[in-house]
Amino acid sequence: MPRPRSLTPAQLASAALHVIDHDGLAGLSMRAVAQQIGMSTMALYRYVNDRDELERLVVDLVFGAVDTTPPAADRPWHQRIEIMADRVRDTVGAHPGIVPLIIAHRHRSTHLLGWSETVTGILAEGGLDGRDRVIALRSLSAYVIGAIQLEHLGPLGGPGTQVMAELPPTEFPYLTETATHARTVTADEEFHGGLANLLRGMTAETGRPA
Template identity: 70%
Template sequence: MPRPRSLTPDQLASAALAVIDRDGLAALSMRAVAQELGMSTMGLYRYVHDREELERLVVELVLSAVDSEPPDPDASWRERIEIMVRRLRDTVGAHPAVVPLTITHRHHSLGVLRWSETVLGILAEAGVAGERRVVALRGLLSYVIGAIQLEHLGPLSGPGTTAITELPPAEFPHMIETARHARDVGTDQEFAGGLALLLDGLGGAVR
């Protein structure tokens, strides 16, 4: 008789997420997660087939924490979209190393599907339809994912920005000037400003 299962998908996902948060995405492996759980690698195969299945479990664990409840209907469409985008940013941003997995496995996650359904409902109410709605949703997702990666992997106040200020002025005058201003831009200001530009453009599609 096979041994009864004693670990839940959430426990497996939590162990895999602990490995990623501590050691980075490249460290995720069946062996690393088995060690995190205090079991043999072969024992872990009783629960999941491979690393890809672990990845899907991690994505679902993270994205299931995103609040997908519709915001206050009395708020404007723009305010409601901002709320939804910030919810996604705050939840996924707590585990930035997971971002590449959310891109790969987002279609398998009920969390991101529910978030997307709510966003699409807001856009539909605002009169954004057809191809414009497709582009709007993908644009919002792309912005959040890209913003999280830039915030955690290449912040404006990081060494990369400092290096830009030391480029040859005759060849890169605009890059140098922009980098100098970038030192004074906080992450929240950067995120809010970029989102505002995106929503300004989307506003042209709203009836």
């Protein structure tokens, strides 16, 4: 491929995301991205300083597709949180390999910060403030990111659940029974059920009815 005259941050991020989607996060390198674009590795350094900058661009590209507009205020606050969580799951779920990058670059992506700002505002409207709001935001972020990673790297319908279901029931009675039921739980049920449990605790904290 002929080398482009110039590259935009979005083009660089798209190339890096393509590498991650096809080769995993371990496959991301300056050399791999340069090959994807069709230029030398040294030429790529004209646009970015290092892999760390590429990672940030990727996170910003993916989260740029997440709608950060606050949901309609006529909904209960916990339903608005669910909408915000679903938006991230739908978008990031298409590129699960970037999940570790979200953790590393969450404070450097303007789009990710925009999502967090909207969620924090909804939590405030739900009656959470101060330290409670800090913990609530961190809990939600941890849940959404972790749930996406589990859904794609360790799904309930995967081999791990089968292995646990086949454990000796005399030694692992609760785990084997739970694993048997786990095979009937869909990804949507798992995600929304876990989120509902988390939000229920926050609702109790604010003293509002669930």
